[in-house]
Amino acid sequence: MNARLSLASTRSPGGNASDEDPNNRLASLLIELARCVDPEVAASHPSRLDADPQLEAMRGMLIERERVALAQLQQKFDDPQQFADAVGSILPAAFRVAAARDDRLGQVMAPTVERATQASIRKNPLTMVDILYPVMGPAIRKAIAETLDGTLQSLNHALKYGLSWRGLTWRVEAWRNGSTFAEVVLRHTAVYRVEHVFLVHRKTGLLLAHVARDDATSRDPQLVSAMLSAIQDFVRDSFVETADGAAGGGRSIDSLRLGDLLLWCEEGPSAFLAAVIHGNPPPSLRARLGQALTAVHEEFRGTLEDFEGDTAPFEAASERLLAPCLVAQEAKHQRKYSLWLWLIPLALLAALGWYVAQRVIDRRHVDSYVAALQDQPGIVVTGTERRDGRWVVSGLRDPLAVPPEALVAQSKLDPARVSGRWEPYLALHPAIVLRRLQATLSPPATVSLTQDASGIRASGSAPQQWMDKARAYLLTMPAGAPKVDLSALQDVQDPDYVRLRDAIQSVLIHFDFSVPRPAADQDAKLDAVAADMRELVQLARRQGFPVKVSIVGHADATGKDTSNLALSVGRAEVVRSMLRARGVDAAVLAVRGAGPLEPLRPGASEDELSMNRRVSFGVTTGE
Known part of the structure; x- marks a missing residue:
């Protein structure tokens, strides 16, 4: 083979293909194929493609599949999305194999995972709160709620009953039993009853489960749960801020008083519990509600996270998890009020009603006085306020307008309780202009000045000198003043x-x-x-x-x-x-x-x- 290659290589590459021997042509083709396969042959023998293009066609036919595969592989390397898809498809298996064979993978990835966790907590602390809620929630809630509520209720009841006859008897009872006075007061006065308990899905606001006492007032549970969710969302979006200052957050209303009804809410990561209570419950009831909500999250964690509207699992477990929250406590003694205790609030209510009525009547009189002022030409009321027990009416007043004091008596107001702050100005009302003409020109008895729809009209007879004086004064009147017509005056000459x-x-x-x-x-x-x-x-x-x-x-x-x-x-x-x-x-x-x-x-x-x-x-x- 090497001899034939050497023989073929000695021939002239510029010869015509038709003039060569078939064996030589075959040898040339084999040499070109050898160059494509063996780098050593490619280095020692020059290419004959220029001499015979059929070699390139043959090479393309022989290695077409490999060339297409290499082109596809190059395209995956050049396109970031395709390269990421290719790596991502094998990355989980690679991690699983590497973790099983060597512990160094975990050591290398630990710092990266720690930094990512820290960044996630700083960005949204509520995520970690939801994760730790089942473990830390009950302990923290019980410690804080019982301490604060117990202290406040003890102080409240101690102040309320400390100086009464019943308070003295309860102090003796506390001394005899060896308990605190606040505990005795709470035992005698904490009358409460849980009427309803609602379990509501936090994200969708749908009612998951509902239990109620047999004698409780019945309402549409779905409507109640929707209203509770709307109130919680409103408070969360309007008044609570997250750590980065944005509106919203994970906190919400935990207590709401509606007359003699008290609404307590316990909120968890995926659902919240709402209890409708009559009376004044102790802090231990909130701990009971929190335990029930924790039990719901522990039992139905996956169901709550993947909730799509099916409430059957929760309804089946409602009697087991929520019914224990329907507790009640009745007082041992009923308070008896004497007649004079009723008279005090009645007297206060009557005094308040009289005060409100006087203020309303006084305000009506002031409104009547202001309306009378505004009907007068030359007076513009700009403000009314009550200051130091007096009504102060302010505005603009022409010096020739009616004195405001003359209208106070007509409005049934005490002049000593009404004062005015008037800024002077010149009014262009026809009635005021008529008064100003009469005061300035002093027309003789033979001259009559009257007001009509078109302005002011002068009639009668007057000396020439008075008419000249009137015409000269009219030239000084400001623009926009009512028209004064002197054409009807007759000239009376001396x-x-x-x-x-x-x-x-x-x-x-x-x-x-x-x-x-x-x-x-x-x-x-x-x-x-x-x-x-x-x-x-x-x-x-x-x-x-x-x-x-x-x-x-x-x-x-x-x-x-x-x-x-x-x-x-x-x-x-x-x-x-x-x-x-x-x-x-x-x-x-x-x-x-x-x-x-x-x-x-x-x-x-x-x-x-x-x-x-x-x-x-x-x-x-x-x-």
């Missing part, structure tokens, strides 16, 4: 005032061209108008209305407008000085320059220009 006003306003003082002083022939006009002004001022003061005289200077259109405006102001100032020199009160004189803007006769002729070089007068009343 004859002397009209004569003097018309005489003053008809006077024109003329000037020469570009001269600020009046012409030489204007002195008589100045004397006459000054006399009329003095008389007008005296008339206005007698009748009590202000008067104002405007002195308006004018210029012709010759020259620049700015120069003409300054000249017109100068002419008005000169005339005012001359009137003051003639005894006219300077306070009633006002100056205005119109320049060429208000010509008496428009035009460019000398006559028209001379008529515009003047000073005119205007008379007004009001502020």
Whole structure:
């Protein structure tokens, strides 16, 4: 074989396959197969695939199965999920074999398991609690419950009966029997009877078993168990926090008082026990309930964990496990109450009823007072509170609104027990605006101010000066105020005032061209108008209305407008000085320059220009 391989290897690899001998072709194929199988042959003989592609096809046909298997194995190594599935399928068997042959596997895994357990407990301590509950639960519950409940009940009963005649007799009995006073009190007063016992599945809230006394009041056990589960879930989700601060947790209600009924709950990992009790049970009853619940968990642990709605196993064992919890204890003596002991609570109840009735009546009176205030225009109530035995009503009040004190008596309230805190403001209510107009303008008897749907309307007759005063005041009213209509007022003029006003306003003082002083022939006009002004001022003061005289200077259109405006102001100032020199009160004189803007006769002729070089007068009343 080696000789033939050597012979075949000496031939030229570049020869045509058709030119070779069949034996040589067969030798070449065998050499290529040998290269695929033996690495030594592959190292010593070069590949002939380039020379003959049929060799590659033959190799693929011969090793196709192995190549597919290697590809599948490589895919499992490359895909983490497939690799994990492959390892996981053999890992349990590998652990079992390794643990049986060698103890080192447990030693290696112990630290990892310890750390995982610690992390699980820190994350959810309730898991470990549920695991240890059957062992530690009864001992811890019995020690803590009996100690705390016994101490509290002993203290409660000692305080309750320590200073009574019956308490003295019970102290003697305790001294004679060698027991404590609290034990004697508890023996005489602990009257109780367990009416119902419910075993409820914790996760689903379904009733597993129920026992009751023969004479107990019957209710739907399924409905009761559903309500108990709902209450437990509500309290657990709303008021109890877990170790990491989240709502929920494993704790729940363990005691609930409903009138003369007492509900005690004992909760376990998979179920909880609820007992309906009449009276005041001793702490030992809770220990009995805990023992019964522990027995249920020990006997039905697997059934409780895999519970899917079948309650038959629990109902069969209910009489055996739950019936011993239906215990009762009757008191040896019945308490007898004297009449005066009944009178005390009745008197307290009557006093409480009288107090509540007085508060209700007082509140109704206050509400009536507040409603009366809110009906008044100009008053806005923002708050009512009771402080130091007094009612304090606060809000906004217009100074012209009705005084709040005037409404207290109408509401049957004691004025000494009601006070107000009012901030001033200006109301825009039509009634308040009407009062403000009457107080500010003081209309004469001939003027009537009335309120209608559109606002305030003035009717009648009034002097011009009052009408001017009213119009000036209306301009100062804020936006949004009711509309005040003065169109129906008739103007009643004083004859002397009209004569003097018309005489003053008809006077024109003329000037020469570009001269600020009046012409030489204007002195008589100045004397006459000054006399009329003095008389007008005296008339206005007698009748009590202000008067104002405007002195308006004018210029012709010759020259620049700015120069003409300054000249017109100068002419008005000169005339005012001359009137003051003639005894006219300077306070009633006002100056205005119109320049060429208000010509008496428009035009460019000398006559028209001379008529515009003047000073005119205007008379007004009001502020």
